[in-house]
Amino acid sequence: MFTFRHYCVDLHHAPQQPKQDATDIRFADVIIHGNAAFTQVPHIALLGVPQHIGVERNGGRGGAGAAPEAIRAWLNRLTISNGTDSISSDIRIADYGNINTNGKTLEEIHEAQQEAVTQLLREGAFVLVLGGGHDIAYPNGAALGSLGKTVGIINFDAHLDVRPFNEHGRHSGSPFRQLIEDPAVHIPGGCFAEFGIQSFSAAAAHMQYVLENGHHITMMHHIHANGFTESLSNTWNAISQAENVYCSFDIDGVSSAYAPGASAPSADGFTPRNMFDAALFIGAQKQTKLVDIVEVNPFYDLDARTSKLAATIAAHCIWARAQALCM
Amino acid sequence: MFTFRHYCVDLHHAPQQPKQDATDIRFADVIIHGNAAFTQVPHIALLGVPQHIGVERNGGRGGAGAAPEAIRAWLNRLTISNGTDSISSDIRIADYGNINTNGKTLEEIHEAQQEAVTQLLREGAFVLVLGGGHDIAYPNGAALGSLGKTVGIINFDAHLDVRPFNEHGRHSGSPFRQLIEDPAVHIPGGCFAEFGIQSFSAAAAHMQYVLENGHHITMMHHIHANGFTESLSNTWNAISQAENVYCSFDIDGVSSAYAPGASAPSADGFTPRNMFDAALFIGAQKQTKLVDIVEVNPFYDLDARTSKLAATIAAHCIWARAQALCM
């Protein structure tokens, strides 16, 4: 049924360390892989985009292409329970492997990603995409936009990522400008939110671009001052005026103490707890159709600290969506 | 007088960097070592258990065996004052070196540890044990239980450590199940507390095991929500219904940003300040007879960050007990 299969490279190896212990169920025990993933619509779909072409086009350091495998390795080892509540066995979670990036241009990869994500969304799956650089936000947002409903976006990030194209074309710093300016994506005024933007990391002209398009920016220092929960609530109230919501977690929005393995780390930023709270809240909202986690860079990671963080964000998000589906 | 001497390997080298400066007294200047330690009952006794056999039996990565020496090296360099208040020279602090682990099985090491700790406790010493893996919690708790009084336990940890034995027998994930099920250790209902347990790191069946035995679990996300001080106070009120208290600090309960050198680090967790506050509070309570610090793994540490943290937790604990003894 999933015709996007030809875009994907399945992960042929078995998931790491399935426990097969009924008293200690891990994500590796419940995620469906390979041929089985294509037989039935999942409730929750995973997809990887293992490339950092857009990061390098933006002058950044490579490595994010290794993130999907690094994150999956840790996700597989996590238990499926948040306290005493486990993910129901009624919830079908399928991993569709990675978009085939072999010998492709960034534009070709994005096209394949957009088609694959669109199909999963059309089938009704909640889609979790593991980047890759932040350039993957464009095909993700465009996929959601192609459903014909209005789109709200929240971007957890130290940076705005609304730069113009450079001499290489699109890149990891340009996706949200692409989405704002794409006539096929209907983002109502105020329904795009930048969340966690850091001082001295965003150009004033780019700040103005976002604001002049009628959208929201919440600076990191305002989040520190006003509290994470209240700031997120205010932002959600704005973007949830749209029919469907897409949430992007750029790991460099987290302080580099917690997320050293990022393409462009910053001293200040979110805590892991902030990200888990956000994933629980956003994953549980039925309007949320699509989440991604981007810019994890295993080449610069320390003892897999950042991959484990990203995996735990994914776990919270999947768990929250699973709980919401069972209510 | 201390017949456990034959269990121990003294640290033959002099303590590192004694300052011998009357205006700047360090722990190295006041801790009694070697033969002198055995001549008189100390107020506070240090003991190391340098092995990671239980960690490896549990599928973890070795290294915790190097922790006692790494922690002592930094403890020796700290000043003995918390602000303007120094540890009184009336307080006798003795380091009994390490339990001899040379060529021993984990079971033999635990037996020697239990006997040595029991004797120190019977003599009235406050005992601080430096692990080693978390398996050392079993002989520690059993030693306290052997005094014939009821036992309260607080475990600062990301994980429950109530797994059944595996094919190797006891291991670093099993100590609290051993204690709960040991008829020689009387832990009244509600007097064992897991504190700081993390989502997706504890199996639902193990959570239920603790709760069905009538004990307490405080999840890390509840501590974030309710505040550390109030959460700890509630937990203390429960466990202090027992006559004697044992407190175990698993360093992996601290966020990996602050404690990268752990056998099984996690992104979320306690801050150093949380641990210092806990050590001050718990060290000052006369019911507390025994504290350990476990799972520091110098093989994976960064610039001794975790060993220094563990040493500073130890310093707060020793200082608080010394102050309480002088009141």
Place this chain on the structure above:
Amino acid sequence: MFTFRHYCVDLHHAPQQPKQDATDIRFADVIIHGNAAFTQVPHIALLGVPQHIGVERNGGRGGAGAAPEAIRAWLNRLTISNGTDSISSDIRIADYGNINTNGKTLEEIHEAQQEAVTQLLREGAFVLVLGGGHDIAYPNGAALGSLGKTVGIINFDAHLDVRPFNEHGRHSGSPFRQLIEDPAVHIPGGCFAEFGIQSFSAAAAHMQYVLENGHHITMMHHIHANGFTESLSNTWNAISQAENVYCSFDIDGVSSAYAPGASAPSADGFTPRNMFDAALFIGAQKQTKLVDIVEVNPFYDLDARTSKLAATIAAHCIWARAQALCM
């Protein structure tokens, strides 16, 4: 006009990565270098002191001598805007390179530093000095004291740095004792403040020395308990009784999770946000004439985390002063 030129080694290379993009202005685009810096009085002057002689005299580990270049490299890459507010093009920011340390003793370097800083202060510039070890606080404070007005000092630090000279003479642990005891520097009672001092890192006798001289100490655990903003406000109210204020940021006052590249890192400490808030507040006060950032140690840094933090503290400070000058 600047006769201190012979003390300085200009940075001959061009600033790193000037963007020359009018929509994305970086510090590299606005900081004046080389001959041009000497033609006119700047509003804000940068100066480096690339040595760690005082650190090594104090038994510490070398590396801080590499900090001025490491910090500048990251400062140059930051945008000049805090949110939508950019540094005005009316503000002249000049980098005077480094004090020439080649073949000099620590005493000779300090003398040159003091003369250079004094001249910049006399010309009315706001001076930001990049260390180097904390020994540079003595010539900095002495320069401000030589203006004939009373001096207030706030030292953000885990340590007191009021040790006596040792067998090598002055060192990185002695500068504030030197300033307190220098009859040419008039620090009124209560106008020297130690802020963020950590338990078990300061000798009781040194604590008493500061207090008996009538000055202030705010322990890190009191800042955790009372809040950073209120603690800083109380301290500012005390030291701002003096006419001119000098602020020293020792990077080891920041938790080692955020600032691993320090000469003497500690587990507990300030967050990056604390330092940014402090830099914004203190940089904006007209009484503040002089700021330094010391003890960054690139030899022990992780992926430039600490140099980037120091650069971002500098950016907040420069921006705040620029805003204040435009009001």
